[in-house]
Amino acid sequence: MSLNINSLTTGYGQQKIIEQLSVEPIQNGELVAVLGPNGVGKSTLLKAIARLQKYQGDVSLDGEILSQLALSESARRIGYLPQTLPQATSLVAYEIVFSACRAVKPELSKSYIEQIIEKTFSQLGITHLALKQLAQMSGGQRQMIGLAQVLIREPRLLLLDEPTSALDLHWQISVLQAVKQNLAQTGGIGLVAIHDINLALRFCDKVLVLSPDGLVVMGKGEQVLTAEVLRKAYGVKGRVEQCSQGYPIVLVDEAMSA
Numbered sequence: 001m002s003l004n005i006n007s008l009t010t011g012y013g014q015q016k017i018i019e020q021l022s023v024e025p026i027q028n029g030e031l032v033a034v035l036g037p038n039g040v041g042k043s044t045l046l047k048a049i050a051r052l053q054k055y056q057g058d059v060s061l062d063g064e065i066l067s068q069l070a071l072s073e074s075a076r077r078i079g080y081l082p083q084t085l086p087q088a089t090s091l092v093a094y095e096i097v098f099s100a101c102r103a104v105k106p107e108l109s110k111s112y113i114e115q116i117i118e119k120t121f122s123q124l125g126i127t128h129l130a131l132k133q134l135a136q137m138s139g140g141q142r143q144m145i146g147l148a149q150v151l152i153r154e155p156r157l158l159l160l161d162e163p164t165s166a167l168d169l170h171w172q173i174s175v176l177q178a179v180k181q182n183l184a185q186t187g188g189i190g191l192v193a194i195h196d197i198n199l200a201l202r203f204c205d206k207v208l209v210l211s212p213d214g215l216v217v218m219g220k221g222e223q224v225l226t227a228e229v230l231r232k233a234y235g236v237k238g239r240v241e242q243c244s245q246g247y248p249i250v251l252v253d254e255a256m257s258a
Helices: 042-049 071-077 093-104 110-124 139-151 169-186 197-203 227-234
Strands: 002-012 015-027 031-035 055-061 078-081 157-161 189-193 206-210 216-219 236-242 248-255
Touching: 002 042, 002 189, 015 042, 015 189, 015 206, 015 216, 031 042, 031 169, 031 197, 042 055, 042 078, 042 157, 042 189, 071 078, 078 139, 093 110, 093 139, 110 139, 110 169, 139 157, 139 169, 157 169, 169 189, 169 197, 197 248, 206 227, 227 236
Parallel strands: 031 189, 031 206, 078 157, 157 189
Antiparallel strands: 002 015, 002 055, 206 216, 236 248
């Protein structure tokens, strides 16, 4: 089973942000980083797949065309995390996450949801936040609760838009480790829009690079992030090397003039 994206075109009004995007099938258990500079359509792509943005083309999951499913069924299969943080309210984290799961999967028993909450909070390292009001949390803590709301539903497809943007390095690593663990356990598929290329190289199975000139490449990061792709996508002179632990990293020498 896989996620298939064929000839996807989307934008706002008359402005096309993404045109005729087709990529190789994304397989069960894979986490794919969506990379590229601001304005190339990373967030727009995730919104389109989540059916929050109109598009032309075909997007199918496990052989079923998503646009043909009832919206309630899409919500069961797709977990979408936007860039915006959960609203600061007087509700505690446990209540927020419990309600998110019950709203999408009302057939689940209270005891089962409680078990998933305990497991998810433990994976994310946020058990200490369970009874804390969102109004008393930092932006980074609320971002973690937002991620828990998505993971708790055990969706087939995770669409995460900058899930580490408000987090320090420790929590960035924790989030991506938890997402990888979740996909390994559920056999789900994940797309994560992210700016930190080296985090993407460390944790993602593949990268999908979008560039301003329409270049689209997808594959293992160390193979597709060539000097030419870095130049076209980001306007930098750079290269991929290996760190002392054997992981690929991008080193940038300079920003190139426009």
